[in-house]
Amino acid sequence: MHPLRPILRPLLLLLLAIGLVPFTATDGMAADQLVVYSGRAERLIKPVLDAFQAKTGIQVNLLSSGTTEIVNRLQAEGDRTTADVFLTNDAGSLERARELSLLLPLELANIEQAIPASFRALDNSWVGLSGRFWVLVYNTGLLKPAEVRSILDLADQRWKGKIAIPNAGSEYLQAGVSVIKAVYGDDRTQQFLTGLRDNAGTSVYGKSSQIVDAIAKGQVAMGLVNHYYLYRYVSDHPDAPLALSMLDQQAGGMGAIMNVAGVGIVKHSRHVDAAKRLVEFLASREGQKLFADLNKEYPLHPDVLADPALPKRESFRAATVPLTKLGELREPTMALIERAGLR
Amino acid sequence: MNMVVRQTFPTSLSVIALTVAGLICLPLLFIGYLALSADPSVWGRLWDTRIPELLLNTGALALGVSIGTLLLGVSLAWLVVRYEFVGRSVWEWALVLPLAMPTYVLAYLYTYLLGAGGPVEHLWQWWAGPEARVLSPYSFTGATLVMTLDTFPFVYLLTRAALLNVNVSFEEVARACGASRLSVWRRVTLPLLRPAIVAGLSLVILYVVSDFGAVSLLRYQTFTYAVYQQVTGRYDQTAAAVLSLLLVFFALIFLITERWFRRRSRFYQTTGRYRTSPRQPCGPLGATLITAYLALVLGASFGIPAWLLIQWTVSATAEGAVDARFFGFVWNSVALSGLAATAAVLIGTPLAYLANRWPSKLNVACLQAAYAGYVLPGPVGALAILILASHLIPFWYGTVLVLIIAYVVHFLPAGLQTMEPALQQITPNLEEASRSLGLGTFRTLRHVTLPLVKGGFIAAWVLMFLQCIKELPATLLLRPVGFDTLAVRVWLEASEEYFQLAAPSALLIVIVALPALLLLVSKDWRAA
Numbered sequence: 001m002h003p004l005r006p007i008l009r010p011l012l013l014l015l016l017a018i019g020l021v022p023f024t025a026t027d028g029m030a031a032d033q034l035v036v037y038s039g040r041a042e043r044l045i046k047p048v049l050d051a052f053q054a055k056t057g058i059q060v061n062l063l064s065s066g067t068t069e070i071v072n073r074l075q076a077e078g079d080r081t082t083a084d085v086f087l088t089n090d091a092g093s094l095e096r097a098r099e100l101s102l103l104l105p106l107e108l109a110n111i112e113q114a115i116p117a118s119f120r121a122l123d124n125s126w127v128g129l130s131g132r133f134w135v136l137v138y139n140t141g142l143l144k145p146a147e148v149r150s151i152l153d154l155a156d157q158r159w160k161g162k163i164a165i166p167n168a169g170s171e172y173l174q175a176g177v178s179v180i181k182a183v184y185g186d187d188r189t190q191q192f193l194t195g196l197r198d199n200a201g202t203s204v205y206g207k208s209s210q211i212v213d214a215i216a217k218g219q220v221a222m223g224l225v226n227h228y229y230l231y232r233y234v235s236d237h238p239d240a241p242l243a244l245s246m247l248d249q250q251a252g253g254m255g256a257i258m259n260v261a262g263v264g265i266v267k268h269s270r271h272v273d274a275a276k277r278l279v280e281f282l283a284s285r286e287g288q289k290l291f292a293d294l295n296k297e298y299p300l301h302p303d304v305l306a307d308p309a310l311p312k313r314e315s316f317r318a319a320t321v322p323l324t325k326l327g328e329l330r331e332p333t334m335a336l337i338e339r340a341g342l343r
Numbered sequence: 344m345n346m347v348v349r350q351t352f353p354t355s356l357s358v359i360a361l362t363v364a365g366l367i368c369l370p371l372l373f374i375g376y377l378a379l380s381a382d383p384s385v386w387g388r389l390w391d392t393r394i395p396e397l398l399l400n401t402g403a404l405a406l407g408v409s410i411g412t413l414l415l416g417v418s419l420a421w422l423v424v425r426y427e428f429v430g431r432s433v434w435e436w437a438l439v440l441p442l443a444m445p446t447y448v449l450a451y452l453y454t455y456l457l458g459a460g461g462p463v464e465h466l467w468q469w470w471a472g473p474e475a476r477v478l479s480p481y482s483f484t485g486a487t488l489v490m491t492l493d494t495f496p497f498v499y500l501l502t503r504a505a506l507l508n509v510n511v512s513f514e515e516v517a518r519a520c521g522a523s524r525l526s527v528w529r530r531v532t533l534p535l536l537r538p539a540i541v542a543g544l545s546l547v548i549l550y551v552v553s554d555f556g557a558v559s560l561l562r563y564q565t566f567t568y569a570v571y572q573q574v575t576g577r578y579d580q581t582a583a584a585v586l587s588l589l590l591v592f593f594a595l596i597f598l599i600t601e602r603w604f605r606r607r608s609r610f611y612q613t614t615g616r617y618r619t620s621p622r623q624p625c626g627p628l629g630a631t632l633i634t635a636y637l638a639l640v641l642g643a644s645f646g647i648p649a650w651l652l653i654q655w656t657v658s659a660t661a662e663g664a665v666d667a668r669f670f671g672f673v674w675n676s677v678a679l680s681g682l683a684a685t686a687a688v689l690i691g692t693p694l695a696y697l698a699n700r701w702p703s704k705l706n707v708a709c710l711q712a713a714y715a716g717y718v719l720p721g722p723v724g725a726l727a728i729l730i731l732a733s734h735l736i737p738f739w740y741g742t743v744l745v746l747i748i749a750y751v752v753h754f755l756p757a758g759l760q761t762m763e764p765a766l767q768q769i770t771p772n773l774e775e776a777s778r779s780l781g782l783g784t785f786r787t788l789r790h791v792t793l794p795l796v797k798g799g800f801i802a803a804w805v806l807m808f809l810q811c812i813k814e815l816p817a818t819l820l821l822r823p824v825g826f827d828t829l830a831v832r833v834w835l836e837a838s839e840e841y842f843q844l845a846a847p848s849a850l851l852i853v854i855v856a857l858p859a860l861l862l863l864v865s866k867d868w869r870a871a
Contacts, residue, residue, distance in 0.1 A: 064824070064825060068576055070824070073741055075733075096578070169577075209840070217459045331578070334577065338388060338582075341392045341393070343393070343396075
């Protein structure tokens with residue numbers, strides 16, 4: 001007998017079996033199949049895609065990962081990508097993907113009617129789907145809402161050790177700082193960031209849900225998160241002493257910091273028609289309602305109403321910095337964030 | 344005969360070895376190139392913002408864990424070697440169990456145990472009043488505690504082995520000359536143990552500096568965590584490369600210093616007539632105290648965590664978390680690790696074979712190059728391979744293949760440490776006999792050498808397989824989109840604080856690691 005045989009055979013079998021693994025997940029060659037790269041959490045998008053699949057019969061394969069990782073990956077995969085649609089939670093990243101020519105410009109009349117122009121790329125290579133606001137969530141036992149009016153107040157020394165923030169890798173933080181930078185300029189933004197860093201100390205979190213949790217438990221008095229994290233937490237803990245405050249609503253204030261989740265068709269998609277149908281579905285009344293309500297976000301379609309639990313959209317102002325600026329501001333903003341020593 | 348062999352033999356195998364060594368070194372070189380060619384302003388910016396803090400944090404953690412493991416490891420070894428009490432041999436064996444628990448598993452359990460509203464806080468508040476707080480796990484103290492509990496067995500094992508080898512005559516002579524017990528310990532025993540303790544501590548320090556799992560879950564900013572954040576949060580990887588290069592640089596300096604010290608300490612080896620120390624019997628009080636101490640350490644580092652994992656796994660299973668998807672993760676882990684371990688053995692064979700049979704400068708250099716993976720902590724190696732793959736082999740980017748390459752680079756050193764002794768143990772005469780009887784190079788390798796070293800190679804395979812199973816940072820950074828392994832699931836669920844959902848995967852990793860631990864403890868466990 002061959003001396004290696006006892007090891008060889010199982011090894012060969014293993015090799016054979018493993019050879020099949022990577023190809024089963026991403027093989028989306030059939031015409032009625034779509035591969036969606038999503039930076040949005042799986043449980044927030046899967047039901048919408050399931051509804052689309054039930055309605056059209058187009059099978060959707062969902063691959064979830066971090067937003068920046070996906071952009072980097074799309075860039076590396078180039079024209080070999082199997083992705084058809086890129087969907088994520090940050091206009092800055094969508095705009096960045098557009099600048100890198102990873103997305104396909106669109107001309108779709110019904111989308112242009114459904115979603116206002118301020119929530120789309122200039123060439124429609126990405127289309128906003130829902131609005132989210134970067135707000136102050138606070139513990140009602142530890143802070144009164146009148147104490148903080150503007151986001152810049154958070155750099156004040158009196159809040160030392162009282163505030164939780166996301167880490168520098170957070171797209172929400174980056175987009176928020178981009179807006180502040182666009183409104184107030186580099187120096188004031190830098191001042192703000194240094195103060196914020198000192199006040200946050202070690203309360204720098206990787207997940208917004210952890211920030212809300214820490215506020216609810218009274219470990220910190222307040223934190224900066226997207227508005228829906230509050231509702232998500234409260235649905236599990238109805239008695240939590242939490243509330244949110246839309247900042248910068250005072251006269252002459254810059255308005256609340258807004259970002260959108262959005263979608264674009266990958267330039268090298270081989271299923272552009274099916275992908276267009278998905279984008280149209282997401283922008284339609286039905287898709288908008290589903291998409292926004294799953295995460296208590298604001299639908300962008302003017303005729304679709306937001307979840308009644310949310311503050312009425314008319315009751316507060318959003319900052320006027322165009323979303324398309326978030327892409328070009330991203331790297332300079334990151335430099336600012338880094339210079340301020342946020343981690 | 345030898346001359347003939349030297350001239351005709353190496354070409355084919357050498358080419359393989361050279362290629363492999365080159366490929367393995369490539370990531371390291373590339374990181375260096377990327378970092379050194381970076382705009383000086385990037386270095387300046389990082390120096391102003393991140394580097395001092397990271398240096399301080401990483402250094403402080405290494406120091407804190409060293410002190411902790413020194414105290415725990417040496418005291419435990421001393422107790423189980425020098426005293427006799429009920430259950431001693433069980434404790435002696437059980438104290439290595441914490442090594443079966445990856446740092447991220449222990450860290451995640453401690454974020455629950457020490458977290459706000461967790462059991463430790465409840466207990467403390469019951470005793471000290473409702474306003475009392477315990478130390479946060481998300482701190483220097485928390486990270487030090489978790490890493491200490493996870494790594495003290497390194498120091499324990501080496502010190503214990505050294506204590507067993509200490510010739511008791513030295514101590515007796517010292518006592519006879521009038522030295523007190525304390526001064527015997529300080530002036531005779533401790534110096535004899537020093538090489539072992541230093542070796543154990545250096546393992547601990549390397550482990551701490553390259554750990555990603557615990558520091559990321561405890562949000563303690565060290566170099567590895569900072570590199571990971573840069574890789575996932577930025578489009579531009581230059582800053583990540585700069586931080587990586589610094590980390591590799593410090594790891595190298597440390598390794599070289601450690602080698603140097605070890606070389607100097609050679610004269611400590613004992614020779615001549617040899618007797619081990621008798622164990623001192625303990626009274627009931629002494630035995631109780633010792634047992635309580637051992638139980639406290641082992642309970643904190645393994646008992647309570649394992650019990651929690653089992654509890655959570657049971658309740659998670661009841662809620663249906665162990666479903667087809669879970670078995671998909673198991674399959675991903677097993678298949679991936681199996682393939683990587685196989686590839687590493689195949690790649691390691693020519694390297695180890697050539698360097699040990701034909702130790703020309705070139706061949707030895709190839710082998711040394713393969714050990715480069717040692718100084719590449721997980722996130723750093725992953726970053727290098729990520730950038731390399733996206734530039735050189737973009738069609739493989741985001742496939743399992745890239746991940747396997749990362750595993751091989753990272754774990755081949757551990758495998759080679761087991762493969763090399765296996766090769767060294769068989770005499771070259773057997774191969775020479777085979778060749779003089781007319782078998783060629785490859786047939787000799789196949790029919791004579793490999794069957795003889797099979798045991799060692801299988802051990803190496805198992806070892807690398809298990810390390811791949813629990814590997815975290817490279818898997819996080821390089822896995823195909825949507826391709827999760829058990830380790831990744833533990834980390835993802837734990838960082839979302841879904842403690843119960845993380846438990847089945849974590850428990851499985853621990854269970855799988857146990858037999859390997861036994862294998863290692865009985866043989867060469869250093870690579871764990």
